[in-house]
Amino acid sequence: MVRLTRAQQQERTRAAVLAAAGQEFAERGYTDAKVDRIAERAELTRGAVYSNFPSKRALYLAVLVDSIEPAGPAEALSRFARARLERLPMIGDTSAGGKLRLRSLAGVFDDDPGRTTLAQAAKLEALLLALTLEAAAPRAGRRVRLAELVLTLLDGAGHLADTAPGFGDPFDVARACEHLAGLDLADTWDPPYLPFVPLADVVEEPWRPPASSRDEITGRQVGLDADGVVAVLGADRLEAAEEAVRAARPGDRITVAVVTSDPAETGRLIRLRVGDLIGCLRGVLAPDAWQGPHLVLDDGSAIASAAGLPDADDTTEAAVRVRAGEIVARARGRGAAYAAATAED
Structure with a gap:
């Protein structure tokens, strides 16, 4: 059984409340939304909701701010990781259902051409994620190596959850991704072939x-x-x-x-x-x-x-x-x- 620190548990509760509130407000609007239903969606008590947000209005504003507030690299990675980890297989999922939930391609492209395309798609994903991080911190320079590291961690968590559902805590993985933003990977763009390009x-x-x-x-x-x-x-x-x-x-x-x-x-x-x-x-x-x-x-x-x-x-x-x-x-x-x-x- 994974034991969470108090800070981790508070972060997990707050994130769960925000996610549930976002669904409730999207479906019913501010006026008809109910805190009791938000608590039920989050599988928490009404008191747990109010311990993080003093009123429905405060909760609604927090949902709005969370959705539009510009994110720095650390927060950007945390939000990205949380979204990616939401689809991890759960203990009650069948093996086939877990793979579908994970959008796993294991066993689908086992031939060499397929593996080459998957590798190139991963390179493109890393570039797109890196450009997002670079826009959040323009002075930080190239962030492709960081993006590759984050995708490696998240994909690894996905593969592990596929074979051992319930192992580890996704919020720990999200926090790890957040902390990776502070790594100095000495990332530069200087392919050795460029001087020889016609x-x-x-x-x-x-x-x-x-x-x-x-x-x-x-x-x-x-x-x-x-x-x-x-x-x-x-x-x-x-x-x-x-x-x-x-x-x-x-x-x-x-x-x-x-x-x-x-x-x-x-x-x-x-x-x-x-x-x-x-x-x-x-x-x-x-x-x-x-x-x-x-x-x-x-x-x-x-x-x-x-x-x-x-x-x-x-x-x-x-x-x-x-x-x-x-x-x-x-x-x-x-x-x-x-x-x-x-x-x-």
Whole structure:
């Protein structure tokens, strides 16, 4: 049996009350919400609710503040971890039910191509989480290694909960993630191959992308006609997205168009992993706060074709720089996103 300290128990109770109150207020509104029902949802007593919040009004305001208050890196990691850990299998779950609740892919992609795609999807997840943390503390520098460490810890907790439901305490894991924000991992972005990347080809071609595409990060339709860089990456080269992000000029719009030869499986896998990550980040990001790249699944290769890449597949690594409705530079192969991002207009 796991024993909690008094501080851990208080934190756990407060988090449970806030989560239950959020559900109650969302379903019934402030006026019709009842503290008794909030206590019941949280599996706590009415007194436990009032020991943390003196009134229903105070509780409602706390829910609102918790949802929109900008989070520093430590709080951001804590919120992200709590959201990720909510789906851990419980003692009463069947093995199959626990895996579904966990969204486990164990045994689903055991072949080498599948494992490669999973590894690349994990790299993309780490980049998106890192960009969120970097926005919370701009002076802290690159946080990709921190994001990878956090995802390793959370995925490890998930695998352990899958095989031994009920082991450990998720709030301890969330607190550990929070403390990881203070680690100095000497993280820098200096891939050794960059000095050897060939310059992008200078071209003058019309840029005719689809009128709009769905951004997998924001869920909104976005136009692709703005000046900037479009990186066309196969599902097995997703880690190259960071090149475009780091090398882009101020004001550039960065779009990562993911292409795959198997939209039904590989495309859905990427949509699952990115959607899962963004869902857990909703408690960290304020509405309209995402300032990172657009991510589009180019299932029909329409964007790739517009970029002059009709034969794009899972191994594609290419990019174009767009200006005033024209493609002004194109690069292919290792370092293509960097070459296009740094190309002279």
